[in-house]
Amino acid sequence: MVSLDNFVKPGQKSYIAIGLEGSANKLGVGIIRHKLGDLSQDNRAEVLSNIRDTYITPPGEGFLPRDTARHHRNWVVRLIKNSIKDAGIKPSELDCICFTKGPGMGAPLQSVVIAARTLSQLWNLPLIGVNHCIGHIEMGREITGAWNPVVLYVSGGNTQVIAYSNQRYRIFGETLDIAIGNCLDRFARTLKIPNDPSPGYNIEQLAKKGSKYIELPYTVKGMDLSMSGILAYIDQLANDLFNKNYSNKFVFNKETKEPNFTIEDLCFSLQETLFAMLVEITERAMAHVNTTQVLIVGGVGCNERLQKMMELMVLDRNGSIYATDERFCIDNGIMIAHAGLLEYRMGQKFEFKDTVCTQKFRTDEVLVRWRD
Amino acid sequence: MNLFSFSNIEERSETNWFSELKIPFETAKQSKIAQNTLQPDPILRPADIDVKYSTEEEILVIKFDAVSDRVLRVAISSVLESLKTVIETIDEFEGKFDEYLQ
Structure with missing residues (x-):
């Protein structure tokens, strides 16, 4: 059994960490508290504050x-200031400052770590670099209580099916080209629908009004997925529909020149196809690792249709599905604080030269010291 | 009182462009914090530019040695952008370690 309290200071009763996340277009700051002892249903991590500001671009961009x-x-x-105020703590109550080390976009990551390094020196607190994917997984496990699930991590930059084994979160399957969120975002750009609150959310709302299923390429390759071909294909359909390209007989009726389907039908079909592919590889991963729990994390994970489709599959296997809402699914600072605090409690230390962010940082590079 | 200053961009040869920034802080501790914060991050391609940070008491000195004027300008503006965050962080949080923030 791993002990999380080997590095506790004399007299200390709990740990508090602040987490800074900025690997994509969300900037999040969160503060979390762990009491001494192992985390369990009776000893939950406590969210003291969790705020976020999203950079939203105009439709089509x-x-x-x-x-x-x-x-x-x-x-x-x-955001850091408001987060500390919200939490109602003094900076001196913090044990460490956690930030996203990667993966993500280089410039946004770097802009956040600058603040983290400055704070670390002003307040003489250690810095902890966190893998973004590990943040999602650990926060998902903590919030839902899923003990040893197959994790489906679906977001704008990542699509992975992950399971824990031997102190690593191992990747069982992943996208071979673009991430699922990227596929949805780019289709939203083709449709010129708003990016507020998020392009994926707006596609989900349109899809609810769609009813006709248009067959799209279905590209599962073993345990992996490919989505760029699907995007190219559906983009073409949407463009022909917009530009009234009547010569495309698949899109327009030959005689009446009426369209055969609507934008809503396209959104519906895209979601159904992509999510079916995710469900397929997740189901296979469950068989591989012999578990009945599925945890969905990442920004696309708050899509209710995806949750529903996954639930149907999981219930067929007498399993249980775990998902969180947008506070924890979408990128946030609290997950970075949580995963970073686990690292901190295991005695992990970062020199300043080790705090350089990296765009590529695979989930299985991290040694998961805090689990058996 | 020290003011922000930088030497003119100097073309030492066609493939060696040089500039020096001097940024005054209020205290030596602050300039050291800025140096430690900026130092770890590589700028652009390391082969194209060499950046050296040092401090003279409360003054942060940054020397840029680049292969072209374009690389030099991009590097300087990137460092200045980061420096703004450092200064804002110091302004907001220095000395507030043991109090509730207002």
């Missing part, structure tokens, strides 16, 4: 690294 970094720089100090 994605977020670029430079502009996103500027957004983070503009907000990071204010």
